[in-house]
Amino acid sequence: MNSIEVHNLTVAYQQLPVLWDVDFELPKGQIIGIVGPNGSGKSTLLKAIMELVPLSSGYVKILDKSLDQMRKHVAYVPQRETVDWNFPASVRDVVKMGRYQPGRLFKRLTDLDNQLVDEAIEKVKLTPFANRQIGQLSGGQQQRVFIARALAQGADVYLMDEPFVGVDVATEKAIMDLLQAMRDEGKTIVVVHHDLQAVTANFDYLVLLNTRLIAHGAIGDVLTSENLQATYGGQLNLFAQLQQIIQEKDFPIREKGFEDK
Amino acid sequence: MISSTLLLVLFGLAVISSVAGVVGCYAFLRKRTLIGDAVSHAVLPGVAIGFMLSGTKDPIALLLGGLFFGYISIISIDLIHRKSKLSEDTAIAIVTTVYFALGSVLLSVVSSMENGQQAGLKNFLFGKVATLTELDIWVFSFAAIVVLVAVVLFFKPFSLISFNKDFAAAQGWKTNNYETLISVLTVLVITIGLQAVGVVLMSALLIAPAAAARYWTNSLPKMMIISALFGILSGVGGGLLSLVGEDMPTGPWVVMILFFFTMLTLLFAPKKGYFAIRRRTQSNERKINEENVLKILHQLGEMGKEEASIGEMLDKRRMDTTVLLKTIKTLKKEGFIEVKDSKKIRLTENGKIEAMRVVRLHRLWELYLTQQLKFKEDHIHGTAETIEHLITDELEEALLKELDYPDMDPHAKKIPY
Ligand SMILES: Nc1ncnc2c1ncn2[C@@H]1O[C@H](COP(=O)(O)OP(=O)(O)OP(=O)(O)O)[C@@H](O)[C@H]1O
Numbered sequence: 001m002n003s004i005e006v007h008n009l010t011v012a013y014q015q016l017p018v019l020w021d022v023d024f025e026l027p028k029g030q031i032i033g034i035v036g037p038n039g040s041g042k043s044t045l046l047k048a049i050m051e052l053v054p055l056s057s058g059y060v061k062i063l064d065k066s067l068d069q070m071r072k073h074v075a076y077v078p079q080r081e082t083v084d085w086n087f088p089a090s091v092r093d094v095v096k097m098g099r100y101q102p103g104r105l106f107k108r109l110t111d112l113d114n115q116l117v118d119e120a121i122e123k124v125k126l127t128p129f130a131n132r133q134i135g136q137l138s139g140g141q142q143q144r145v146f147i148a149r150a151l152a153q154g155a156d157v158y159l160m161d162e163p164f165v166g167v168d169v170a171t172e173k174a175i176m177d178l179l180q181a182m183r184d185e186g187k188t189i190v191v192v193h194h195d196l197q198a199v200t201a202n203f204d205y206l207v208l209l210n211t212r213l214i215a216h217g218a219i220g221d222v223l224t225s226e227n228l229q230a231t232y233g234g235q236l237n238l239f240a241q242l243q244q245i246i247q248e249k250d251f252p253i254r255e256k257g258f259e260d261k
Numbered sequence: 262m263i264s265s266t267l268l269l270v271l272f273g274l275a276v277i278s279s280v281a282g283v284v285g286c287y288a289f290l291r292k293r294t295l296i297g298d299a300v301s302h303a304v305l306p307g308v309a310i311g312f313m314l315s316g317t318k319d320p321i322a323l324l325l326g327g328l329f330f331g332y333i334s335i336i337s338i339d340l341i342h343r344k345s346k347l348s349e350d351t352a353i354a355i356v357t358t359v360y361f362a363l364g365s366v367l368l369s370v371v372s373s374m375e376n377g378q379q380a381g382l383k384n385f386l387f388g389k390v391a392t393l394t395e396l397d398i399w400v401f402s403f404a405a406i407v408v409l410v411a412v413v414l415f416f417k418p419f420s421l422i423s424f425n426k427d428f429a430a431a432q433g434w435k436t437n438n439y440e441t442l443i444s445v446l447t448v449l450v451i452t453i454g455l456q457a458v459g460v461v462l463m464s465a466l467l468i469a470p471a472a473a474a475r476y477w478t479n480s481l482p483k484m485m486i487i488s489a490l491f492g493i494l495s496g497v498g499g500g501l502l503s504l505v506g507e508d509m510p511t512g513p514w515v516v517m518i519l520f521f522f523t524m525l526t527l528l529f530a531p532k533k534g535y536f537a538i539r540r541r542t543q544s545n546e547r548k549i550n551e552e553n554v555l556k557i558l559h560q561l562g563e564m565g566k567e568e569a570s571i572g573e574m575l576d577k578r579r580m581d582t583t584v585l586l587k588t589i590k591t592l593k594k595e596g597f598i599e600v601k602d603s604k605k606i607r608l609t610e611n612g613k614i615e616a617m618r619v620v621r622l623h624r625l626w627e628l629y630l631t632q633q634l635k636f637k638e639d640h641i642h643g644t645a646e647t648i649e650h651l652i653t654d655e656l657e658e659a660l661l662k663e664l665d666y667p668d669m670d671p672h673a674k675k676i677p678y
């Protein structure tokens with residue numbers, strides 16, 4: 001069984017496609033990196049999987065079912081900058097949000113919920129900060145609050161948008177260890193990450209994205225210079241070649257006789 | 262003499278303004294403060310049309326009219342913003358002024374109708390509790406309590422979408438529905454407060470209590486309670502004051518009291534208030550002074566002087582004389598030093614321990630700067646001066662480990678343990 005299947009997915013903002021006919025399946029129980037240049041649609045891909053943006057075409061399956069059937073089994077960790085950290089809430093308040101469920105709208109959190117919340121805080125090593133207002137945390141600690149909130153959801157599949165941004169080496173290692181421990185428990189973790197080197201060293205599976213799907217598969221199979229060229233070199237390379245042609249042939253930048261009137 | 266009518270009016274004001282304070286927390290946290298102002302201006306045509314249709318000042322017609330136009334105004338802002346590429350605050354400004362103008366025109370038509378003077382334009386602009394009838398108060402209080410119950414029942418989704426809407430949607434909450442619900446509740450609160458506080462100043466009753474309450478706590482439920490209290494005090498206080506004069510509007514009084522609480526907050530709030538900040542700086546300064554005096558005495562002791570006069574201390578280190586005298590007084594009170602009959606000062610046993618700690622930290626830090634961070638020896642004294650007052654016991658332990666329990670500082674002075 002696959003953790004996530006994405007079929008013919010196209011997403012556009014104001015007519016302009018940001019994801020174009022993306023199609024892949026992801027395995028279960030692995031740490032999966034989503035890698036691509038800025039603006040290549042990585043965040044949009046996670047949002048599309050969580051149905052946070054309208055899909056122009058295609059569909060997504062999670063553990064062979066629709067998202068609505070599997071809500072409780074997926075946890076989403078948004079980019080840290082998307083919220084205002086001045087919000088009047090403590091670390092524990094935010095992690096508790098992981099235990100909120102639409103099906104339990106009017107129910108109070110149970111002892112079990114609170115226990116799961118405490119465990120999640122413990123796992124990301126924020127116990128000493130549990131009662132601190134979230135604005136009084138460092139960037140790396142805030143990131144771990146978001147991860148703890150996802151952990152508290154007790155999901156099987158985790159989608160994390162850039163959890164390593166603004167995090168120091170020690171925290172990066174701590175988060176990485178945590179992800180690996182989760183994987184060893186059979187969880188699937190999909191991580192948008194910028195650092196290709198860290199991905200190569202620590203992840204199992206890779207999705208290369210640049211509006212279109214460039215490649216996906218086990219790290220070793222996917223990480224070819226050809227694929228990287230296609231992911232990162234694409235437009236830049238084309239521009240570079242065009243520029244060279246212009247220089248070599250002494251091409252006029254503006255054609256004579258076609259000036260705008 | 263307190264009449265039962267007056268009590269009823271005050272009760273109504275308390276209910277309305279407390280609920281405004283609670284709902285205002287969401288408007289404030291969702292950064293919708295300008296929209297609150299737009300809505301309160303935009304309900305005016307609804308109020309006028311409600312009056313026209315019912316032919317009298319009927320609270321239910323007024324509520325429905327206000328609700329309708331308030332909600333339409335929110336949709337208008339959204340539409341203008343999205344379809345015309347105008348920025349959101351431009352859209353808000355357009356909607357605020359156009360609806361307000363329309364409302365003013367309609368209300369002046371109403372005033373010329375039979376019974377129309379009841380709905381005097383001025384009363385709706387600045388509010389007048391004296392125009393509230395008994396029926397008004399019961400209807401508005403009931404509506405306010407409905408809003409309050411909704412806010413309590415839907416605490417989870419409301420706080421979720423206020424903090425992180427995408428996450429809420431990912432959990433499967435119907436975020437659009439809940440956003441609509443918050444908007445409707447906000448419009449409702451604005452409409453029920455309109456007669457008492459007025460169109461122009463209603464948004465202050467919505468936002469100011471929340472903004473002030475945010476200073477007093479870091480917990481959302483507590484913030485709502487404090488905000489409600491500020492609301493009640495301002496609403497009731499403003500109502501009372503406005504009843505003193507014949508022709509006095511209520512809204513401005515309410516806002517004056519709100520302003521008073523906001524000032525109070527800025528001055529006295531814990532941690533972020535003016536006095537809290539001042540207290541912190543002062544206690545830091547006091548600590549620095551005390552530790553410096555102890556250090557002087559320790560250094561004199563190292564030179565063989567067990568006792569020192571004020572003059573000798575000032576020779577060792579430049580210090581403001583009044584500050585020195587004051588610090589000596591506190592240190593004596595705390596039992597760190599004793600003053601001999603000869604006016605000479607010496608460290609007590611406790612004082613010696615404390616002085617050793619300060620000197621040790623200073624020298625450890627200097628050593629750390631030269632050894633680990635490779636600072637030049639003659640450059641470090643100034644930096645070490647401030648840091649030594651900040652080093653906690655845990656940091657000291659870490660320093661000691663890192664430096665492997667050294668004996669001498671970079672100037673070859675003994676590090677006292
Ligand atoms: N709400 C939006 N409205 C319009 N365009 C958008 C919106 N969100 C994203 N885009 C555009 O879609 C493209 C893909 O954005 P996305 O955030 O998915 O990229 P990304 O790969 O996550 O980039 P980054 O590495 O910078 O986070 C970008 O060109 C961006 O400008």
Ligand SMILES: [Mg+2]
Pocket residue numbers: 042043044079161
């Ligand atoms: Mg992104």
